[in-house]
Amino acid sequence: MRRKSFEGMTCPIARSLERVGEWWSILILRDAFLGATRFEQFQKSLDIAPNMLTRRLAALVEAGLLERRRYSERPPRDEYVLTERGRDFRPVLWSLLAWGNKHFAPEGPSVVIVDGETGAVADPVLVDRATGRPLTSPPFRTRRLRPATQETADV
Template sequence: MRRKSFEDMPCSVAQFLEVAGEWWSMLVVRDAFLGVTRFDDFHARLGISRNVLAQRLEHLVGHGVLARQAYQDNPVRYDYRLTDKGRALWPVLTAMRQWGDEWAAPDGPPLALVHKSCGHTMTAVMVCEDCGERVGPGQVRVSSGPGDPEGSVLPPHLRRKDRTPAE
C-alpha cells in the first residue's frame, strides 16, 4: 500500500517526512554517516532487499540528501555520499539515537559518540543560539513563521499570541 504524500502540506515536519520519513531512509543515512558508501555494503549491513535499497538510494539522491559518484566504469558502479543537505540530518539522527538509547536499549547504548576535542562521550542538547541556554518544549512559544503568514498551520488554540505548545 502506498502512503499518502506530504508534498503539499505546509509543515516542515511533513516535508522532512516526505524526504526522509520512510523507515529505511534514516538507516541508509545513518550508515552513510558511518562511512558506508557502496550499494553492496548498505545491502549487507541493512539486510534490506536490493530493489527497496535501490529505491531508497534513488529517492535520497533525487532529494539531494546523497550524491552518486561513479567509482567504476564497466559496469558502472557508484559511491553514495552525503551532501550538505544530507549532513544537515546529523542532529536529527543524533536525537533519534539518543531517544533510542534512553527508551529502547535495555542493555545500554549500542554506540557512543566521543567528542574528538575532549575525548568524552557527548550528548547533544538543544540550546538557544543567541543566549546559549538549554531549551526544552516548556521554554519556547510557537508563532507563525514567514512560510505561514496567515497562521493556518497552527492549531486554533495556538493562534493566539504568546501560547506555549503545552498550554
C-alpha cells in the first residue's frame, strides 16, 4: 500500500518529510554522518533487508541528500556520500538525538554530542542566525505566510 505523498503541499515540514520521513532514511543519514558509504556497511549497521535498503538509498539519491559514486567497475559497486543538502541535515539529527536523550533515555544517554577540541558534552539549541537568541517561545513562534502561487513555485 502506497502512502500519501506530501510533494504538493506548501508546508516545509511536509515537504521535508516527503524526503526523509521514513525512519530508515533518517537512520541511513545517521550512518552516513558516522562514515558509512557502502551498501554493505549500511546493511550491517542497520540489519535492513537488501531490497528496502536499495529503495531507501535510491530515494535519498533522488532527493539530493546522497550522491551515488562508482568505486568499482568489476564488479560494479557504488558508494553513497552526503551532498551539501545531506550535510545540512546534521542539525536535524542532533536535535533528534538531544530530544531522544531528554525524553526517551531513562537509563541515561547512550550517545552525546561533544566538542571535538575539548571533549565537553554539548547541549544543542536552535538560535536565530541574525540575533543569536535561542528560538524559544515566547517570543518566537511560527507564522503561516500566504501559500506560494503557481508562478512563484516555478521560479
